[in-house]
Amino acid sequence: MIVLFTDFGLTGPYTGQVKAVLQREAPGVPVIDLFADAPAGNPKAAAYLLAAYSAWFEAGMVFLCVVDPGVGGARAPVILDADGRLFVGPGNGLFEIVQRRARHARISEITWRPAALSATFHGRDLFAPVAARLARGEPAPADQRDASWSRQPDWPDDLAEIVYVDHYGNAMTGLRAALLGLDVQLAIGGRMLERARIFADRAPGDAFWYENSNGLAEVAVNRGRADRVLGLAIGSAVSIVSGGNAA
Amino acid sequence: MIVLFTDFGLTGPYTGQVKAVLQREAPGVPVIDLFADAPAGNPKAAAYLLAAYSAWFEAGMVFLCVVDPGVGGARAPVILDADGRLFVGPGNGLFEIVQRRARHARISEITWRPAALSATFHGRDLFAPVAARLARGEPAPADQRDASWSRQPDWPDDLAEIVYVDHYGNAMTGLRAALLGLDVQLAIGGRMLERARIFADRAPGDAFWYENSNGLAEVAVNRGRADRVLGLAIGSAVSIVSGGNAA
Amino acid sequence: MIVLFTDFGLTGPYTGQVKAVLQREAPGVPVIDLFADAPAGNPKAAAYLLAAYSAWFEAGMVFLCVVDPGVGGARAPVILDADGRLFVGPGNGLFEIVQRRARHARISEITWRPAALSATFHGRDLFAPVAARLARGEPAPADQRDASWSRQPDWPDDLAEIVYVDHYGNAMTGLRAALLGLDVQLAIGGRMLERARIFADRAPGDAFWYENSNGLAEVAVNRGRADRVLGLAIGSAVSIVSGGNAA
Numbered sequence: 001m002i003v004l005f006t007d008f009g010l011t012g013p014y015t016g017q018v019k020a021v022l023q024r025e026a027p028g029v030p031v032i033d034l035f036a037d038a039p040a041g042n043p044k045a046a047a048y049l050l051a052a053y054s055a056w057f058e059a060g061m062v063f064l065c066v067v068d069p070g071v072g073g074a075r076a077p078v079i080l081d082a083d084g085r086l087f088v089g090p091g092n093g094l095f096e097i098v099q100r101r102a103r104h105a106r107i108s109e110i111t112w113r114p115a116a117l118s119a120t121f122h123g124r125d126l127f128a129p130v131a132a133r134l135a136r137g138e139p140a141p142a143d144q145r146d147a148s149w150s151r152q153p154d155w156p157d158d159l160a161e162i163v164y165v166d167h168y169g170n171a172m173t174g175l176r177a178a179l180l181g182l183d184v185q186l187a188i189g190g191r192m193l194e195r196a197r198i199f200a201d202r203a204p205g206d207a208f209w210y211e212n213s214n215g216l217a218e219v220a221v222n223r224g225r226a227d228r229v230l231g232l233a234i235g236s237a238v239s240i241v242s243g244g245n246a247a
Numbered sequence: 248m249i250v251l252f253t254d255f256g257l258t259g260p261y262t263g264q265v266k267a268v269l270q271r272e273a274p275g276v277p278v279i280d281l282f283a284d285a286p287a288g289n290p291k292a293a294a295y296l297l298a299a300y301s302a303w304f305e306a307g308m309v310f311l312c313v314v315d316p317g318v319g320g321a322r323a324p325v326i327l328d329a330d331g332r333l334f335v336g337p338g339n340g341l342f343e344i345v346q347r348r349a350r351h352a353r354i355s356e357i358t359w360r361p362a363a364l365s366a367t368f369h370g371r372d373l374f375a376p377v378a379a380r381l382a383r384g385e386p387a388p389a390d391q392r393d394a395s396w397s398r399q400p401d402w403p404d405d406l407a408e409i410v411y412v413d414h415y416g417n418a419m420t421g422l423r424a425a426l427l428g429l430d431v432q433l434a435i436g437g438r439m440l441e442r443a444r445i446f447a448d449r450a451p452g453d454a455f456w457y458e459n460s461n462g463l464a465e466v467a468v469n470r471g472r473a474d475r476v477l478g479l480a481i482g483s484a485v486s487i488v489s490g491g492n493a494a
Numbered sequence: 495m496i497v498l499f500t501d502f503g504l505t506g507p508y509t510g511q512v513k514a515v516l517q518r519e520a521p522g523v524p525v526i527d528l529f530a531d532a533p534a535g536n537p538k539a540a541a542y543l544l545a546a547y548s549a550w551f552e553a554g555m556v557f558l559c560v561v562d563p564g565v566g567g568a569r570a571p572v573i574l575d576a577d578g579r580l581f582v583g584p585g586n587g588l589f590e591i592v593q594r595r596a597r598h599a600r601i602s603e604i605t606w607r608p609a610a611l612s613a614t615f616h617g618r619d620l621f622a623p624v625a626a627r628l629a630r631g632e633p634a635p636a637d638q639r640d641a642s643w644s645r646q647p648d649w650p651d652d653l654a655e656i657v658y659v660d661h662y663g664n665a666m667t668g669l670r671a672a673l674l675g676l677d678v679q680l681a682i683g684g685r686m687l688e689r690a691r692i693f694a695d696r697a698p699g700d701a702f703w704y705e706n707s708n709g710l711a712e713v714a715v716n717r718g719r720a721d722r723v724l725g726l727a728i729g730s731a732v733s734i735v736s737g738g739n740a741a
Contacts, residue, residue, distance in 0.1 A: 001270060003263075009661025010257050010504050013547055013708070016497075016528040020551065023495060023524045030270045034263040040662065041717065053260055057267065069717065072692030119692045121707035167256025168287065198319030198366045213368035214260070223288065223316065248517060250510075257504050277517045281510040300507055304514065414503025415534065445566030445613045460615035461507070470535065470563065 002031045002135050003057060005050055006066040006123065007040040017124045018064070025132030034063075038164075039234050041069040043094040044155060045163040048174030050087075051097035052214045059084030064131040066123040067094055076150060077110040077126055079140045086140075088131045090122070093152040100157065107149060112141030162188075162219075162236040169225025171232040172218045177211030180240065187239040188219060189230030199223075249278045249382050250304060252297055253313040253370065254287040264371045265311070272379030281310075285411075286481050288316040290341040291402060292410040295421030297334075298344035299461045306331030311378040313370040314341050323397060324357040324373055326387045333387075335378045337369070340399040347404065354396060359388030409435075409466075409483040416472025418479040419465045424458030427487065434486040435466060436477030446470075496525045496629050497551060499544055500560040500617065501534040511618045512558070519626030528557075532658075533728050535563040537588040538649060539657040542668030544581075545591035546708045553578030558625040560617040561588055570644060571604035571620055573634045580634075582625045584616070587646040594651065601643060606635030656682075656713075656730040663719025665726040666712045671705030674734065681733040682713060683724030693717075 002022055008014035015036055022031055034053060039045040046067040054063055068075075068090040078091040082102035087095050091109070099105045110130055117125045134140060159174025166172070173186070186193045186209045196208040204223040207230060212218040219226045219238075226232060249269055255261035262283055269278055281300060286292040293314040301310055315322075315337040325338040329349035334342050338356070346352045357377055364372045381387060406421025413419070420433070433440045433456045443455040451470040454477060459465040466473045466485075473479060496516055502508035509530055516525055528547060533539040540561040548557055562569075562584040572585040576596035581589050585603070593599045604624055611619045628634060653668025660666070667680070680687045680703045690702040698717040701724060706712040713720045713732075720726060 001267070003267070011531045012658070012660040013528050014660075016526050017550065020495070020497070020526050020528075023526065027524075030274075032263050032267045032270065034260050034267075037258045056264065070694060073694035118707035120704070124707065164259070166259040166261075200317060200320035210367070213365035213371065248514070250514070277521075279510050279514045279517065281507050281514075284505045300511075303511065411506070413506040413508075447564060447567035457614070460612035460618065 002026070002029055002062045002064055002131055003034045003054070004031065004064050005035050005038055005053070006064075007038045007046070008036050008066065008123070009040075010036050014121070014123065017121075018128045021124055021128040022064075022132050022135075025129055026135045029132070029135045038067050041067065042234065043067050043069070043090070043092045044152075045159070045161065045174065045234055047094055047097040047155070048159045049163045049172070050094065051101055052176070052216045054085060054087070054098060055101075056214055057085065061085050062131050062135045063087045064123070064127055065089035065094055066127060068092065068122065071122050072119045077122065077130075078150065079108045079110060079130065079134070079142050081106045086134050088127050088134065091150040093155065096152040096155055099151075105147065106144060107147065108140055108142035108144045110140075110142045160238045160240065162232050162234055162238070165227045165232065165234065168220075169227040170212075170218050170220045171226050171230070171236070172212060172216045173238050175217040175238065175240070176215055177217045178215060180217060181242070183242070185241040186217065186219065187241050188236065189232055191230060192241065193219060249273070249276055249309045249311055249378055250281045250301070251278065251311050252282050252285055252293075252300070253311075254285045254293070255283050255313065255370070256287075257283050261368070261370065264368075265375045268371055268375040269379050272376055273382045276379070276382045285314050288314065289481065290314045290316070290337070290339045291399075292406070292408065292421065292481055294341055294344040294402070295406045296410045296419070297341065298348055299423070299463045301332060301334070301345060302348075303461055304332065308332050309378050309382045310334045311370070311374055312336035312341055313374060315339065315369065318369050319366045324369065324377075325397065326355045326357060326377070326381070326389050328353045333381050335374050335381065338397045340402065343399040343402055346398075352394065353391060354394065355387055355389035355391045357387075357389045407485045407487065409479050409481055409485065412474045412479065412481065415467075416474040417459075417465050417467045418473050418477070418483070419459060419463045420485050422464040422485065422487070423462055424464040425462060427464060428489070430489070432488040433464065433466065434488050435483065436479055438477060439488065440466060496520070496523055496556045496558055496625055497528050497548070498525065498558050499529050499532055499547075500558075501532045501540070502530055502560065502617070503534075504530050508615070508617065511615075512622045515618055515622040516558075516626050516629075519623055520629045523626070523629045532561050535561065536728065537561050537563070537584070537586045538646075539653070539655065539668065539728055541588055541591040541649070542653045543657045543666070544588065545595055546670070546710045548579060548581070548592060549595075550708055551579065555579050556625050556629045557581045558617070558621055559583035559588055560621060562586065562616065565616050566613045571616065571624075572644065573602045573604060573624065573628070573636050575600045580628050582621050582628065585644045587649065590646040590649055593645075599641065600638060601641065602634055602636035602638045604634075604636045654732045654734065656726050656728055656732065659721045659726065659728065662714075663721040664706075664712050664714045665720050665724070665730070666706060666710045667732050669711040669732065669734070670709055671711045672709060674711060675736070677736070679735040680711065680713065681735050682730065683726055685724060686735065687713060
């Protein structure tokens with residue numbers, strides 16, 4: 001299975017052309033749209049989102065990932081093998097958190113180039129053919145690099161920011177909920193939010209945070225939009241406040 | 248074939264994760280996105296939309312339906328067999344109108360639970376595996392209930408409200424056009440609208456109603472957006488005015 | 495492979511119902527969403543977009559195309575064979591530019607009608623079954639017409655207007671970049687824009703034009719939204735200014 005994680009957006013011809021390449025190069029391999037609206041042009045926020053959501057999939061999956069503001073510039077194209085999940089995309093930090101959390105990681109630089117490579121659409125021309133080749137079980141057209149190659153050592157293990165706002169207005173942080181205590185409060189948008197288990201535990205209109213279905217701490221308002229109520233967007237800062245301190 | 252009817256929205260990872268489960272559990276079964284933007288958190292409006300659009304499909308289809316504001320709360324997970332179409336989703340009224348219009352209906356409560364059930368994403372963890380099992384032709388992991396179980400007797404047979412606004416700004420009502428006379432007018436947004444057969448029958452800018460391609464009375468403006476011209480949204484009330492009275 | 499090019503929008507049941515028909519009538523044939531948001535109700539702008547994007551695909555593809563403001567009115571349903579690519583849709587100019595640029599073109603009028611034809615959804619009821627038949631390799635249920643039939647001779651070979659605005663706010667023109675010199679400037683939104691090769695060649699915030707990955711001249715702002723910065727929308731006029739004149 002090939003999983004797409006991009007900031008192409010839902011509109012326009014980009015995802016369709018990538019799928020046409022995948023269909024031609026790896027016919028019959030199912031393609032799943034995971035995110036087409038990953039944080040646009042923001043590989044750092046996207047890295048935390050990708051780490052949380054790719055972990056839900058089994059080993060053997062191929063992830064075709066494009067959040068690539070520097071397309072056509074200097075960043076290298078890479079393949080990361082993280083515990084048997086294969087990630088294909090730009091070497092701009094997008095795979096930093098996946099790599100850091102993997103028990104066994106191996107990173108390579110893609111050396112293959114297509115006969116025709118557009119200046120601005122490497123997702124279609126370069127990454128999709130490589131992902132198709134991996135999905136067919138063929139060897140990666142890439143040279144292995146050292147584990148320290150193309151890393152972002154300054155990025156934290158968890159990101160205390162909003163990394164995604166969904167259709168319902170819920171705002172995901174880059175924090176893993178399992179690392180936060182049950183009495184931890186999150187300070188965000190000028191408010192202190194307590195943890196809840198499910199939406200129905202709170203009165204309509206109440207803001208809270210909870211562990212979402214992929215393990216991230218997510219800010220929500222029961223029957224409301226957290227993004228509007230609290231004024232949140234990708235990049236909004238969050239502070240972790242220990243419940244013990246507040247008590 | 249598995250048909251998706253949800254309020255997950257077009258963005259975000261929800262539909263993708265559901266499709267990944269379906270692909271894993273029922274490989275090769277085609278999955279069709281019917282609505283990803285059913286009325287959010289509004290099972291009542293969604294019930295009339297689902298009844299109109301599911302009727303267009305043949306028997307044998309499996310409909311995976313999620314409009315579920317009470318996820319994690321008390322509502323039961325259900326399977327409805329309505330004239331050979333199988334509906335999987337929350338028992339919150341979403342299937343009320345399908346059930347009411349079916350000649351032969353059988354409702355069951357899903358008793359199976361997955362090893363890991365998130366508090367907030369039963370579409371992925373519970374309903375998708377059940378839909379996949381039905382699509383494979385396996386028996387439903389559910390206990391049959393009485394026809395009176397989990398019903399909404401107070402809901403009308405047709406809903407005189409806007410239940411969906413589409414991309415063009417056309418506003419669907421919950422009224423079946425076949426039950427309305429050719430001279431019936433609809434009062435909505437402070438205007439009286441006559442029935443037309445097609446858009447080209449009206450001058451550009453004219454508002455009217457017509458029978459849409461799935462049998463619902465739909466409010467439209469030729470070469471314009473009815474939602475903006477008339478100030479319509481999901482929930483806007485409609486009144487039926489007999490043409491005889493107005494004449 | 496069947497490629498969809500429509501103005502159905504991303505929301506609502508339209509694309510899903512078309513895909514259900516294709517799946518039933520041509521099971522196993524992959525369906526690719528190229529554009530679901532082609533210029534709404536604007537076959538002229540859509541014609542230039544379709545010509546640019548369909549050229550990227552190989553011969554043998556079937557394109558199911560619906561930008562059809564006159565549905566239910568007088569326009570004929572057509573099949574165009576352009577160098578082995580097959581286009582199915584309304585005869586309203588949507589295929590004019592594809593036909594004009596083809597070396598070998600043959601146009602036919604679809605004579606087949608389904609048993610049930612809705613007044614407003616020919617994409618589902620008429621064009622999808624015909625596209626499925628072509629994808630199965632069966633003969634077109636259509637009568638060949640003269641090359642001069644149903645043409646738009648007044649439309650230019652290239653359209654000096656914005657024909658599409660994408661998710662990033664980039665604005666595509668209907669101009670083929672290969673026909674414009676490297677020193678050509680485009681005047682648009684009160685600004686003169688120079689040509690760049692890639693985004694990274696320009697400072698953040700700079701507006702420019704470049705050849706996009708399908709050969710159209712496209713207006714962009716590095717790390718910004720050209721549509722907002724320059725006030726662009728579908729239909730905005732562009733002027734071509736020779737660099738020699740400006741020097």
